Each structure stands twice: as C-alpha cells, then as structure tokens.
Amino acid sequence: xxxxxxxxxxxxxxxxxxxxxxxxxxxxxxxxxxxxxxxxxxxxxxxxxxxxxxxxxxxxxxxxxxxxxxxxxxxxxxxxxxxxxxxxxxxxxxxxxxxxxxxxxxxxxxxxxxxxxxxxxxxxxxxxxxxxxxxxxxxxxxxxxxxxxxxxxxxxxxxxxxxxxxxxxxxxxxxxxxxxxxxxxxxxxxxxxxxxxxxxxxxxxxxxxxxxxxxxxxxxxxxxxxxxxxxxxxxxxxxxxxxxxxxxxxxxxxxxxxxxxxxxxxxxxxxxxxxxxxxxxxxxxxxxxxxxxxxxxxxxxxxxxxxxxxxxxxxxxxxxxxxxxxxxxxxxxxxxxxxxxxxxxxxxxxxxxxxxxxxxxxxxxxxxxxxxxxxxxxxxxxxxxxxxxxxxxxxxxxxxxxxxxxxxxxxxx
Amino acid sequence: xxxxxxxxxxxxxxxxxxxxxxxxxxxxxxxxxxxxxxxxxxxxxxxxxxxxxxxxxxxxxxxxxxxxxxxxxxxxxxxxxxxxxxxxxxxxxxxxxxxxxxxxxxxxxxxxxxxxxxxxxxxxxxxxxxxxxxxxxxxxxxxxxxxxxxxxxxxxxxxxxxxxxxxxxxxxxxxxxxxxxxxxxxxxxxxxxxxxxxxxxxxxxxxxxxxxxxxxxxxxxxxxxxxxxxxxxxxxxxxxxxxxxxxxxxxxxxxxxxxxxxxxxxxxxxxxxxxxxxxxxxxxxxxxxxxxxxxxxxxxxxxxxxxxxxxxxxxxxxxxxxxxxxxxxxxxxxxxxxxxxxxxxxxxxxxxxxxxxxxxxxxxxxxxxxxxxxxxxxxxxxxxxxxxxxxxxxxxxxxxxxxxxxxxxxxxxxxxxxxxxxxxxxxxxxxxxxxxxxxxxxxxxxxxxxxxxxxxxxxxxxxxxxxxxxxxxxxxxxxxxxxxxxxxxxxxxxx
Ligand SMILES: Cc1cc2nc3c(=O)[nH]c(=O)nc-3n(C[C@H](O)[C@H](O)[C@H](O)COP(=O)(O)O)c2cc1C
Ligand code: SF4
Ligand code: SF4
Ligand code: SF4
Numbered sequence: 001x002x003x004x005x006x007x008x009x010x011x012x013x014x015x016x017x018x019x020x021x022x023x024x025x026x027x028x029x030x031x032x033x034x035x036x037x038x039x040x041x042x043x044x045x046x047x048x049x050x051x052x053x054x055x056x057x058x059x060x061x062x063x064x065x066x067x068x069x070x071x072x073x074x075x076x077x078x079x080x081x082x083x084x085x086x087x088x089x090x091x092x093x094x095x096x097x098x099x100x101x102x103x104x105x106x107x108x109x110x111x112x113x114x115x116x117x118x119x120x121x122x123x124x125x126x127x128x129x130x131x132x133x134x135x136x137x138x139x140x141x142x143x144x145x146x147x148x149x150x151x152x153x154x155x156x157x158x159x160x161x162x163x164x165x166x167x168x169x170x171x172x173x174x175x176x177x178x179x180x181x182x183x184x185x186x187x188x189x190x191x192x193x194x195x196x197x198x199x200x201x202x203x204x205x206x207x208x209x210x211x212x213x214x215x216x217x218x219x220x221x222x223x224x225x226x227x228x229x230x231x232x233x234x235x236x237x238x239x240x241x242x243x244x245x246x247x248x249x250x251x252x253x254x255x256x257x258x259x260x261x262x263x264x265x266x267x268x269x270x271x272x273x274x275x276x277x278x279x280x281x282x283x284x285x286x287x288x289x290x291x292x293x294x295x296x297x298x299x300x301x302x303x304x305x306x307x308x309x310x311x312x313x314x315x316x317x318x319x320x321x322x323x324x325x326x327x328x329x330x331x332x333x334x335x336x337x338x339x340x341x342x343x344x345x346x347x348x349x350x351x352x353x354x355x356x357x358x359x360x361x362x363x364x365x366x367x368x369x370x371x372x373x374x375x376x377x378x379x380x381x382x383x384x385x386x387x388x389x390x391x392x393x394x395x396x397x398x399x400x401x402x403x404x405x406x407x408x409x410x411x412x413x
Numbered sequence: 414x415x416x417x418x419x420x421x422x423x424x425x426x427x428x429x430x431x432x433x434x435x436x437x438x439x440x441x442x443x444x445x446x447x448x449x450x451x452x453x454x455x456x457x458x459x460x461x462x463x464x465x466x467x468x469x470x471x472x473x474x475x476x477x478x479x480x481x482x483x484x485x486x487x488x489x490x491x492x493x494x495x496x497x498x499x500x501x502x503x504x505x506x507x508x509x510x511x512x513x514x515x516x517x518x519x520x521x522x523x524x525x526x527x528x529x530x531x532x533x534x535x536x537x538x539x540x541x542x543x544x545x546x547x548x549x550x551x552x553x554x555x556x557x558x559x560x561x562x563x564x565x566x567x568x569x570x571x572x573x574x575x576x577x578x579x580x581x582x583x584x585x586x587x588x589x590x591x592x593x594x595x596x597x598x599x600x601x602x603x604x605x606x607x608x609x610x611x612x613x614x615x616x617x618x619x620x621x622x623x624x625x626x627x628x629x630x631x632x633x634x635x636x637x638x639x640x641x642x643x644x645x646x647x648x649x650x651x652x653x654x655x656x657x658x659x660x661x662x663x664x665x666x667x668x669x670x671x672x673x674x675x676x677x678x679x680x681x682x683x684x685x686x687x688x689x690x691x692x693x694x695x696x697x698x699x700x701x702x703x704x705x706x707x708x709x710x711x712x713x714x715x716x717x718x719x720x721x722x723x724x725x726x727x728x729x730x731x732x733x734x735x736x737x738x739x740x741x742x743x744x745x746x747x748x749x750x751x752x753x754x755x756x757x758x759x760x761x762x763x764x765x766x767x768x769x770x771x772x773x774x775x776x777x778x779x780x781x782x783x784x785x786x787x788x789x790x791x792x793x794x795x796x797x798x799x800x801x802x803x804x805x806x807x808x809x810x811x812x813x814x815x816x817x818x819x820x821x822x823x824x825x826x827x828x829x830x831x832x833x834x835x836x837x838x839x840x841x842x843x844x845x846x847x848x849x850x851x852x853x854x855x856x857x858x859x860x861x862x863x864x865x866x867x868x869x870x871x872x873x874x875x876x877x878x879x880x881x882x883x884x885x886x887x888x889x890x891x892x893x894x895x896x897x898x899x900x901x902x903x904x905x906x907x908x
Contacts, residue, residue, distance in 0.1 A: 166584070168584075183580070183581060188454060188455065188456035188473070188476050190476070190478075337585060337586075338584075338585065339584065339585070340584060340585040340586070341584055341585070342562065342581070342583075342584050342585040342586060342587070342588035343455075343457045343562075343564075344457050344458075344459055345457070345458055345459050345460075345499050345502045345503055345561070346459060346498070346499065346502055348502075348562065348585055348586050348588065349502035349503065349505055349506060349586060350502060351585055351586065352505075352506070352541060352585065352586035353502075353505060353536065353538070356538035356539070357538070360538075367537075373535065380498040380501075380502070383470055384459055384462075384471070384495065384498075385459065386456055386457065
C-alpha cells in the first residue's frame with residue numbers, strides 16, 4: 001500500500017517546511033483553490049474518509065451540516081487532544097509531519113468556509129506543541145497561512161490552544177467549552193456544533209489524523225484514496241500499538257487488514273514467545289476482544305462492529321497470557337473515574353461506584369453479587385448521559401467482566 | 414402550531430417549545446432537577462427522560478423540541494426504570510441527613526424518592542465526603558455533601574444576576590460547588606439560590622433551624638418592600654412570619670414540591686428579609702395617646718372620645734397624608750371619608766423613602782412602596798413645603814422629607830394610624846394601631862400597573878385594624894354619636 005500519513009515519518013527533518021516542500025508539500029492547494037468549496041466537500045464524500053478521532057463519522061457528510069448561509073463566522077476546531085489510553089498516533093503526526101496537518105487544515109477550512117482554525121492540543125504534548133508552533137510560523141512566513149494565501153484570495157488564521165490535562169476535553173463539545181474559556185463540560189446536543197458550536201457559531205471539529213489524510217485526497221483524487229481499504233471502510237488508518245508486542249509503535253495500515261496479521265507482521269508478534277490473551281483494538285474505551293475473537297477479525301469499522309467492538313481511535317492494547325484481567329480493568333476504571341467531568345448523574349456517581357467495587361475486588365474484598373452489580377451499574381450508565389464518556393467507561397467494564405468472568409470470580413472467592 | 418401527544422393527551426404547543434415545558438404547562442408532571450424555567454438548559458441530571466415513539470433511546474425532555482406529530486410517553490417501564498436508577502445514583506453519596514436538614518419536607522430528593530423509587534440502596538461502600546456548613550456568603554450556608562450538582566445555583570448567578578460568583582470545582586464524584594476565587598455569594602439576589610436548589614445544599618442563614626417546614630402555613634401575599642410588588646408566600650406559624658418565598662402566579666402542576674418547579678419568580682434579598690421589620694417589639698397593638706411627652710396605651714373608647722374632642726371643635730382645616738404603603742381599598746375608603754365626612758380635599762401622598770434606595774434592571778425598584786402607582790392614579794400629589802392646617806392625619810408613615818415639611822408647631826393635633834412605634838411622626842397625639850398587610854386583605858398596584866391581592870396570614874395584633882376598619886370610629890369622633898363604638902364594645906365584651 002502507498003503510504004499516505006506516514007510517508008514522511010522516516011524523512012529527516014520532515015517537520016521543517018523545506019523538507020515538506022521537497023516532498024510535494026502544499027501541492028494540493030493549487031487544486032484546492034481552483035475548485036468551489038462544494039466540489040471539495042463532494043470529493044471528500046467520495047473518498048469515503050471517516051473521522052479518525054474515534055466515532056468514525058463520514059467527514060464529508062459532517063462538513064455538509066454547516067448551514068449554507070451561516071450569516072456569521074464558521075470555525076474549524078482541530079482535535080489534537082489525544083487522551084485516550086493506548087492512543088498515540090496524532091502525536092506522531094504532530095511531531096513528524098506537522099505541515100501535512102496544516103495543509104489538511106487549509107483544505108477543511110476552505111471547504112467549510114472557515115477563516116479561523118483552533119488547534120486544541122493536549123497539555124502534556126509540549127514537544128508536539130513546540131514543533132507545531134514552529135511549523136505554523138513557517139507557514140505564515142511563506143503565505144500558506146494568513147491573508148490572501150498564495151494570492152488566491154483565501155484568508156486563514158490558526159490559533160493553537162493548549163489543554164490543561166483533562167481527557168474529557170477531547171470530546172468535541174467539551175473541547176469547544178474549553179476553548180471558550182469555560183469549564184470543560186460537554187454540551188447537551190442538539191444543537192450540534194455544525195449549527196451552534198464555538199462561540200455559538202457553526203463549527204466543525206476534526207481529528208488530526210482525519211485532516212492529515214486530506215492533502216492526499218485532494219492531490220490524488222478521491223478514487224485513489226477509496227481504492228485503499230474495504231468497501232465501507234476506505235483508506236488507510238494509523239494504528240498505535242502498545243502492550244506485549246515485540247515492536248510497539250505507530251503503523252499505517254490499509255483498512256481491512258486482519259488483526260492477527262497486524263500483530264504478527266507489523267508489530268512483530270507477541271513478545272517473549274508468549275500467547276495472546278486479549279486485545280483492546282481501538283483505544284481503552286472499546287470492548288476488549290478475547291484471543292479467540294481476535295483470530296479472524298479485520299481492522300475495519302464493520303468487521304470490528306460485528307464482534308461487538310470498535311475501531312475507535314486505533315489505539316491498540318495487546319495483552320499476553322501473563323495479564324491479570326482484574327488488575328487491567330482496575331487500571332482502566334481508575335482512569336475513567338479520574339476523568340469523568342462529573343456533570344451527568346449516572347456518569348459522576350456510576351464511575352465512583354464502579355471504582356469502589358473494583359478496588360475491593362482487586363484487593364481481595366470482593367463480595368457475592370459484585371460482578372452482577374458491576375454490569376448492572378454499567379448498564380445504568382450506558383446511553384444515558386450528555387456525552388458518550390459514560391459508555392466509554394461502561395463498555396470495558398462490561399466486556400472484561402463478561403468475557404473473563406472466571407478470573408473475576410476466582411478473585412472474589 | 415405543532416400538535417404533540419403526551420401520554421395520550423393531544424397538546425397544541427408553541428413552535429420551538431420543549432416537551433418538558435409543554436408537559437408541565439398541561440398538567441403532566443415530569444420529574445426533573447437541573448431544568449429551571451429561568452435558566453438555560455443543562456441536561457445534567459438525566460431525570461426528565463421520556464420515550465418517543467419511533468426512537469430507540471430515552472431522551473431528556475428538557476432539551477427535546479416538540480415537533481408536530483411527536484408521540485411521547487412519560488410513564489413507560491423504561492422511563493420508570495431510568496428514574497429509579499438516577500435516584501439511586503443521586504443517593505449513593507448523599508448523606509441522607511434529613512433529620513437535621515432544613516430542606517426536609519420540601520426536598521426533591523425526598524419527594525421523588527417516594528414518588529418514583531422507594532427502593533433500598535444497593536450501595537455498600539464508603540460515601541464520598543465533602544465540605545459541609547460552608548460560609549458561602551452573607552446569607553447562605555452550603556453543604557456540598559447534600560449537593561446533587563445540578564448547577565442551578567451556578568447558572569442562576571451567571572445568567573439571571575450576571576454575577577458569576579459560584580462555580581463547580583474539580584471533576585467527577587469529587588466535584589463540588591464553590592465560590593469563584595476572590596468572590597463570595599453576595600449578590601443582591603443570593604437567597605434565590607436557596608429556593609432553586611432542589612435539595613438542602615444551600616440554606617438560608619436566616620431560616621436555618623428555625624422551623625420545620627411542615628409546621629408552616631403559606632399565605633399568598635405581595636412583598637411591600639418596593640414598587641415591583643413581587644408576589645410572595647408568607648410562611649408563618651403561630652402568628653409569626655418565618656420567611657417569604659417567591660410565589661409563582663401560573664397554575665401549579667400536580668402539587669408536588671410546589672413553587673420550585675414552574676414559572677416562579679424571584680425576590681431580592683433585601684425585600685425577602687424585610688419580613689422582620691413587620692414583627693418587631695415596637696409593634697403597636699393598642700391605641701396610644703401622647704401624655705407628658707410619652708405615648709401611653711389607652712382604650713379604644715378613650716381614643717374615640719379624644720378624637721371627638723379634637724375633631725368636633727375648631728375642625729377648620731384637616732390635612733391628610735396617605736402613605737403608598739397602604740392598600741387600594743384603604744386608600745379609597747379613607748379618601749371617601751376625608752371628602753365626605755371630614756370635609757377636606759387637602760389629601761396628599763407620602764411613603765417610605767430611604768436615602769440611596771437600591772435599584773437595578775432585574776427587579777428592584779427605587780420607590781420602596783408597593784402602592785405608589787395607585788395613589789398617583791388617584792391624583793394624590795406630594796406634600797407641598799411648609800404645609801399648615803389644624804389637624805394632620807397620617808396613615809402609616811411619612812418620609813423624612815415629609816416630616817420636615819410638616820414640622821411646625823401650628824398643628825392643633827396630629828392623628829396617625831400606623832403599626833410600629835418607630836414610624837410615629839413627632840408630636841402625634843393619637844395613634845391608632847393599624848393592621849399590616851400580613852394581617853389584612855387588600856390590593857397593591859405595582860409600578861407597571863399590575864394589580865396583586867394579598868390575604869391575611871393571621872389576625873391583627875390586639876386592637877389593630879385596617880384604616881378602613883378605623884373609619885367608623887373616626888366618623889363617630891366627628892359626629893359625637895357613639896352608637897357604633899358602644900355596639901362594638903359590648904360585642905367585644907361578649908367574646
Ligand atoms: C470522552 C471522549 C474523548 C475524546 N477524545 C478525543 C480525542 O482526544 N481526540 C479526538 O480526535 N477525538 C476525541 N473524541 C471524539 C470527538 O468527540 C470527535 O468525535 C472527534 O474529534 C471528531 O473528529 P473526526 O470526525 O475527525 O473523528 C473523544 C470523544 C469522547 C466521548
Ligand atoms: S457522560 Fe460523563 S464525561 Fe460525559 S458529560 Fe456526562 S458526566 Fe461528563
Ligand atoms: S437535601 Fe433532602 S434528602 Fe438531603 S438531607 Fe436534606 S431533606 Fe434529606
Ligand atoms: S448547591 Fe443546590 S442548586 Fe447548586 S448545584 Fe448543588 S444541588 Fe444544585
């Protein structure tokens with residue numbers, strides 16, 4: 001497969017404008033400015049690109065929700081918050097190929113009619129932030145940003161906004177609240193950001209990886225992109241793999257790649273000759289797969305969905321036979337308990353309750369009925385809140401307890 | 414206009430309204446905590462969920478725009494189950510200190526628990542502990558363990574008062590309400606947060622531990638503290654007022670937890686706390702007469718005889734001043750008496766006029782009288798300077814300026830009908846005890862021409878009566894025919 005997102009990862013100093021230009025960087029802009037924004041949206045629709053932030057929503061379709069006559073500024077927000085445990089693919093893009101992101105931002109902004117783009121970057125990402133900041137300055141200095149870009153009459157400013165350490169600020173409406181200077185509380189929908197987003201204006205929030213795919217799509221055409229992947233899951237995807245594999249890291253795959261092929265051929269297989277026990281395929285928020293389920297699943301939206309899980313952000317966590325699933329779940333539950341914004345009753349209270357039960361079980365003080373209670377409390381959280389964080393906590397709990405119930409029972413008895 | 418169906422009831426709604434509002438306005442009660450008619454929609458409590466035909470998930474009705482043809486069910490097994498689970502979640506970390514909580518009896522946790530759940534807790538862990546008895550501001554104590562984080566109080570300060578004094582701090586189940594750095598909850602409307610707090614997390618220092626709410630009777634009335642004339646409930650027991658609360662004027666729904674729920678108004682702290690002024694030790698319950706520089710209590714008969722002495726002789730010129738604190742009914746009756754029986758047309762208005770009166774564009778009005786509009790409409794003018802006459806009639810009180818205007822030694826007599834010794838005009842010879850607005854019934858017309866009725870919360874103290882009630886005695890004071898007085902005295906003796 002042709003490398004799209006990672007093509008510059010091994011190029012020396014690809015984060016610098018000169019190196020990027022030497023690799024046909026910003027080439028798509030000439031084509032971009034010679035087309036109407038509606039044609040760009042069509043092109044992206046045809047490419048089949050879906051959001052890489054986790055939800056997998058078709059990107060072109062989302063752009064189409066911006067009102068035709070917004071009558072006020074439209075904003076683009078770039079989601080570089082990347083807080084999902086196990087996910088570190090946006091960081092790689094930000095550090096290794098920031099101009100690709102900037103080029104993508106220009107394309108998206110042009111398509112939706114935004115003159116201002118806000119990059120919300122995870123607070124802990126200091127190095128990526130400095131690199132992106134330098135790249136943005138270079139882009140301004142060379143008129144890829146600012147007024148009348150390349151003399152084509154399009155203006156665009158990029159503001160970089162650093163987060164302050166809250167996972168929930170990666171959720172798009174919480175991200176918007178945070179940029180607005182408010183507490184990072186997700187907002188109730190409707191209204192959706194495309195209608196009433198940042199500062200009450202129509203807004204599109206896109207993930208870094210989603211945007212970084214755009215230069216290829218515009219330069220090479222939707223068909224070239226759609227040729228990669230499967231019928232419904234088109235294009236390439238970054239997988240950040242961690243855990244018990246020989247070569248953890250960030251890899252670009254064609255969607256539809258068998259999971260086992262990925263683990264063995266990309267990630268170097270399970271390390272130390274151990275056996276695979278479980279895989280969280282798409283970031284900590286998606287249901288875990290047993291080794292049996294993992295055997296014949298493909299890394300694409302549909303195949304993973306058929307196994308009851310999700311491609312999510314592509315943050316894969318591989319666990320070998322040495323893993324204590326109770327301990328593993330406790331770590332996840334601690335994380336979600338720590339990160340719930342606390343706004344909705346079921347999530348605020350449920351996250352604490354789940355944590356307290358897990359703490360007891362893990363420390364050997366589990367009680368009869370605890371496992372059913374874990375599942376029942378999770379059910380009472382799922383689908384019942386302002387944002388899907390509650391589901392993101394409930395799904396791992398339910399899947400761990402259901403699929404590895406014996407291990408949990410042994411800990412209790 | 415869109416037509417929706419809620420629980421098989423067809424309802425025509427205004428376009429753009431939400432299902433929750435439409436339901437409440439049509440007598441269908443959907444339990445809710447975080448939604449409040451004065452505030453933006455937050456959607457955090459998750460209590461107001463409903464089922465929508467053709468949609469897979471329950472949705473919160475507070476944020477659900479009523480669309481034509483929508484079929485809503487508020488009482489399905491799924492809805493009931495969700496309410497139960499929300500209540501269970503809300504209570505797991507709640508201290509349940511109802512026995513010592515002022516909110517008990519008017520608490521939405523208690524009410525909904527009994528109405529929608531009633532199940533025992535499955536939570537067997539240590540509860541989260543948070544700060545209690547926090548001094549949030551001059552009038553308010555905060556208990557973070559009782560707080561259900563509905564953010565009504567935060568939104569109230571921000572959106573209604575535009576003083577963002579409160580905020581939520583920290584995340585998750587450690588979240589708590591606090592004052593913003595460098596601020597206290599001291600805006601002029603702070604006590605409304607106590608009303609809108611659905612639980613006992615915010616309590617009024619003034620009311621804390623004074624009375625169990627189920628011992629209180631509520632009487633509809635009107636705040637007399639300024640010309641906005643806000644509708645209030647007087648909450649009282651044993652002839653003592655314990656607090657005033659805002660009173661919503663639209664119909665109540667289903668009776669549960671009353672005025673917290675729909676369309677209620679707000680009160681300013683100043684007005685709300687002014688109830689104390691009406692029950693001070695200086696309250697007058699018997700007629701008084703000035704003797705050797707002191708006001709001595711006298712009987713009603715003595716008062717009438719004395720009035721007769723004053724009024725029947727040399728009654729050349731009577732000047733009367735009506736205070737804008739008195740009701741429309743009192744003003745009408747008194748003016749009629751003055752014109753027809755006392756033969757005077759020199760009738761002026763006065764009222765309470767503190768230095769530097771507070772006002773804003775929320776509700777507080779600079780005119781601190783509830784009935785100024787009515788007296789103006791009657792054509793009464795302000796007192797002219799250096800007014801002179803033989804007898805001065807004063808109802809309620811005179812403003813400081815008006816006291817100066819009437820300060821001369823030429824009055825043969827000053828007669829005043831008022832309820833409090835502190836309001837006695839210097840030199841007043843006869844003082845008749847007046848029934849206050851809390852002890853009588855009547856009407857005030859506010860700055861905007863809105864008429865509001867008040868009812869008696871309890872009987873007047875001692876021999877106090879309204880101005881209208883004193884007129885027969887005043888008439889007999891003029892005519893000298895004491896038949897009404899005699900009849901009254903003998904019937905009083907019978908009781
Ligand atoms: C709790 C939570 C955390 C999220 N964190 C991120 C994140 O760190 N980065 C991201 O791109 N999307 C994140 N999302 C998804 C965003 O809400 C949103 O769907 C995404 O940014 C849209 O961009 P896309 O359509 O390009 O994927 C998160 C969602 C939730 C519910
Ligand atoms: S689901 Fe959880 S994280 Fe999302 S808004 Fe509600 S409380 Fe906050
Ligand atoms: S807030 Fe309500 S439930 Fe809580 S202690 Fe007070 S009365 Fe009881
Ligand atoms: S103090 Fe009361 S009004 Fe404020 S958030 Fe807590 S429960 Fe709601």
